Amino acid sequence: MIESLKNHILRFVSPSKKEMEDFLNIIESENIPAKHYILKEGHYCNYNHFIVKGCFRSFFINEKGVEKTINFGIEDWWLTDFDSFMNRTQTQLNIQATEDATVLKISKPNLDMVLKSSLEINKYFRIILERVRIADQRRIQYMFNLSGEELYNTFYEYNPEFVQRIPQYMLASYLGFTPEFLSKIRAKKHS
């Protein structure tokens, strides 16, 4: 199971055998059944999670009690609430498995310990964050500019695997639609 994280690291950087071992030694694993949570609103986010298997969504609940899905994560993604994880603030987010899932996770003190001295693990997380930044910027640009139909088509183009895996009402929430509006767009696209 740890192999998937090891392989992911080796896609981006080249740690020494010792650097890799020191990092992998502080990783814990956990199985998360579908619908279970790895983070709940009001709690502290104690871990950064690497998804080995399964799919997760992050959402918050707005003042009207409506769930707003703001992120998804699947295999080979890191998932956390960075604000809560880094700054020890209470999270406003919920992170829930949408399928039976397996994660590898690392606590903040353990991660800090490795990042204190490992050049390659610092590089690895810097590179991951650069990729996240690009995705976030693209997302903000799309939210500003695309119509509902264009948003769906763009999401489908970049993430065809998600569209198959996640319940439609979650995807609708992520795109800012009602489920009914999403059904209409899908019917039009796939007819």
Add this chain to the structure above:
Amino acid sequence: MIESLKNHILRFVSPSKKEMEDFLNIIESENIPAKHYILKEGHYCNYNHFIVKGCFRSFFINEKGVEKTINFGIEDWWLTDFDSFMNRTQTQLNIQATEDATVLKISKPNLDMVLKSSLEINKYFRIILERVRIADQRRIQYMFNLSGEELYNTFYEYNPEFVQRIPQYMLASYLGFTPEFLSKIRAKKHS
């Protein structure tokens, strides 16, 4: 001028004298008059910019020819189009000085050279990107959930200095309003 970058680095990490010198040696400086551009749509983004003085905005122009401001930057911020800078893609963004400005800038090959071996400079950019990630997530959450008036109030609370410095039509564009709507909200808040 280079002192402001040096001080910023020392706020987050502790490079050796040599690491700091090697990094600062590859930094170039440039004065940018108000309204001039450091990046234009269709070009390649060759630099990451550290703002010593002044204010910038990033915007794209949508299909209807309307400018959409998606980011601002002021003193002590790094500013680039990460997608274009990292992946050598043509940018869709424009980055323009809204005041007379001074930047320090670093090219991709020079930055890569330093990041290859410097632990502390890797840490520095990792930490900067963590902070950017937190801001981007907050922004996405707000765009999903806040009314126009709440968006303005939240922006004002987190960035009071911006509201004074940037032309109102740019702020309106950033918040997704018409300038008229922004005027109404401001009049209400500040009356």
